Amino acid sequence: xxxxxxxxxxxxxxxxxxxxxxxxxxxxxxxxxxxxxxxxxxxxxxxxxxxxxxxxxxxxxxxxxxxxxxxxxxx
Amino acid sequence: xxxxxxxxxxxxxxxxxxxxxxxxxxxxxxxxxxxxxxxxxxxxxxxxxxxxxxxxxxxxxxxxxxxxxxxxxxxxxxxxxxxxxxxxxxxxxxxxxxxxxxxxxxxxxxxxxxxxxxxxxxxxxxxxxxxxxxxxxxxxxxxxxxxxxxxxxxxxxxxxxxxxxxxxxxxxxxxxxxxxxxxxxxxxxxxxxxxxxxxxxxxxxxxxxxxxxxxxxxxxxxxxxxxxxxxxxxxxxxxxxxxxxxxxxxxxxxxxxxxxxxxxxxxxxxxxxxxxxxxxxxxxxxxxxxxxxxxxxxxxxxxxxxxxxxxxxxxxxxxxxxxxxxxxxxxxxxxxxxxxxxxxxxxxxxxxxxxxxxxxxxxxxxxxxxxxxxxxxxxxxxxxxxxxxxxxxxxxxxxxxxxxxxxxxxxxxxxxxxxxxxxxxxxxxxxxxxxxxxxxxxxxxxxxxxxxxxxxxxxxxxx
Numbered sequence: 001x002x003x004x005x006x007x008x009x010x011x012x013x014x015x016x017x018x019x020x021x022x023x024x025x026x027x028x029x030x031x032x033x034x035x036x037x038x039x040x041x042x043x044x045x046x047x048x049x050x051x052x053x054x055x056x057x058x059x060x061x062x063x064x065x066x067x068x069x070x071x072x073x074x075x
Numbered sequence: 076x077x078x079x080x081x082x083x084x085x086x087x088x089x090x091x092x093x094x095x096x097x098x099x100x101x102x103x104x105x106x107x108x109x110x111x112x113x114x115x116x117x118x119x120x121x122x123x124x125x126x127x128x129x130x131x132x133x134x135x136x137x138x139x140x141x142x143x144x145x146x147x148x149x150x151x152x153x154x155x156x157x158x159x160x161x162x163x164x165x166x167x168x169x170x171x172x173x174x175x176x177x178x179x180x181x182x183x184x185x186x187x188x189x190x191x192x193x194x195x196x197x198x199x200x201x202x203x204x205x206x207x208x209x210x211x212x213x214x215x216x217x218x219x220x221x222x223x224x225x226x227x228x229x230x231x232x233x234x235x236x237x238x239x240x241x242x243x244x245x246x247x248x249x250x251x252x253x254x255x256x257x258x259x260x261x262x263x264x265x266x267x268x269x270x271x272x273x274x275x276x277x278x279x280x281x282x283x284x285x286x287x288x289x290x291x292x293x294x295x296x297x298x299x300x301x302x303x304x305x306x307x308x309x310x311x312x313x314x315x316x317x318x319x320x321x322x323x324x325x326x327x328x329x330x331x332x333x334x335x336x337x338x339x340x341x342x343x344x345x346x347x348x349x350x351x352x353x354x355x356x357x358x359x360x361x362x363x364x365x366x367x368x369x370x371x372x373x374x375x376x377x378x379x380x381x382x383x384x385x386x387x388x389x390x391x392x393x394x395x396x397x398x399x400x401x402x403x404x405x406x407x408x409x410x411x412x413x414x415x416x417x418x419x420x421x422x423x424x425x426x427x428x429x430x431x432x433x434x435x436x437x438x439x440x441x442x443x444x445x446x447x448x449x450x451x452x453x454x455x456x457x458x459x460x461x462x463x464x465x466x467x468x469x470x471x472x473x474x475x476x477x478x479x480x481x482x483x484x485x486x487x488x489x490x491x492x493x494x495x496x497x498x499x500x501x502x503x504x505x506x507x508x509x510x511x512x513x514x515x516x517x518x519x520x521x522x523x524x525x526x527x528x529x530x531x532x533x534x535x536x537x538x
Contacts, residue, residue: 001145002149003147003148003149003150004149005128005148005149007389007390007393008130008389008420008429009389009390009418009419009420009429011420011471012471012472013427013471013472028422028425029422029425029426029427029469030425030427030469031426031427031469031471032422032425032426032427034134034135034138034140035135036135036140036141036145037128037131037135037141037145037146037147038141038145038146038147060149060151061149062149062150063149063150063151063152064150064151064152064153069150069153069154070125071125071158071160
């Protein structure tokens with residue numbers, strides 16, 4: 001899986017992410033964004049496109065292998 | 076540190092301990108590694124989970140669109156840390172440079188970062204707070220438990236407190252088709268953070284979406300049935316609300332109790348630190364080895380008259396953590412001040428609410444774009460002739476412009492003609508913030524220190 005956070009201070013509702021990765025990002029109302037904080041690997045390429053296309057670079061995704069950084073003992 | 080190579084040695088083999096394993100703690104750890112700290116790094120967190128993101132907990136998760144357990148924060152780089160999760164810090168020995176954990180272990184440090192954040196203020200009557208069906212919403216576990224209960228289809232949800240979190244919960248419940256009552260002590264939702272003019276719009280939004288909104292009332296008691304499940308709430312106006320889920324959204328308490336008696340300048344308002352995130356001790360002397368960042372820190376902000384600001388904002392946690400981390404491993408002349416303009420967002424009832432600056436410091440508001448009636452507008456807050464904050468309802472794209480006005484202490488009312496001239500606009504009016512002596516839900520910005528208009532300071536010792 002790939003973990004996602006969106007800096008919604010930066011987000012200005014351009015909706016590029018919602019066009020490129022609709023399974024992960026969706027507009028909620030005219031301007032607000034809703035996203036799935038964890039996407040399947042299968043979404044990886046679309047997700048990378050969505051993050052790259054964001055005009056304000058608000059989409060933050062895992063830059064390291066999530067399982068390698070897993071914390072021992074996390075429940 | 077002095078120029079004897081000790082900083083280089085510390086960067087190479089020193090020990091840094093971060094207390095608080097949430098957004099600020101994680102981003103600080105990443106920054107430390109990014110900037111070349113090669114010593115040992117220990118992350119201490121009271122929850123058993125690795126760092127996770129909180130904004131989705133009151134939105135996506137309550138809407139049933141994401142699982143609370145799947146909100147871990149993305150990692151920007153490897154941190155190579157020792158994690159001590161599920162064990163809260165219980166004490167600090169500043170002289171011996173050790174953090175004591177609740178399980179009795181002690182963790183030594185050369186430099187310490189405190190990012191213990193805040194916790195939800197519980198319902199004050201303990202027996203009532205224990206009733207099944209009474210929730211607060213702050214942690215991943217809170218959100219998971221509440222989402223399960225909402226999934227089960229309660230007959231009515233009661234939200235106590237209409238600040239941002241309470242309002243977002245009410246919005247999610249209505250979107251799920253649940254009956255919702257909101258009880259707010261103040262005159263309107265969001266009134267503490269945004270004032271009565273904007274609060275009136277928030278109230279309209281709630282009512283238009285079918286929320287049974289009751290303002291100017293307090294919940295005086297929660298009642299349980301024979302099996303210990305909450306069944307009703309008594310209100311100060313004498314009415315009763317029958318409910319099977321109660322969510323207490325009465326703001327947050329700073330996690331500083333573990334520092335009591337340590338000698339660090341920490342208390343209910345947070346940990347006082349300088350603009351470079353170095354914590355003060357109780358004598359008002361800045362420490363050189365203890366730093367604070369995120370919701371628990373309060374530091375002087377040059378744009379707001381050097382008042383001490385504590386901000387419960389996502390963006391503040393990120394930027395302050397990065398600055399604290401940088402300063403922890405830098406020469407004093409290479410340190411940087413935390414000067415970011417406060418900013419936050421909320422989305423509720425289909426409207427995107429964003430703000431920059433400190434609206435709650437404003438006394439007047441001018442609707443410069445859009446209209447209150449449409450619930451789409453931009454409001455500029457003025458304080459003593461300058462622009463001090465701005466709020467946007469579905470007008471986010473314009474906010475960077477207003478942020479610049481705040482950063483340049485532009486005059487209020489603004490000198491430009493408004494973009495779309497509407498009847499609401501042009502004239503500043505009283506922003507209608509509540510009397511600070513009247514209790515309401517707290518704003519997400521807390522001001523301390525002295526007024527920006529009055530730079531004199533009076534020191535009155537207690538004894």
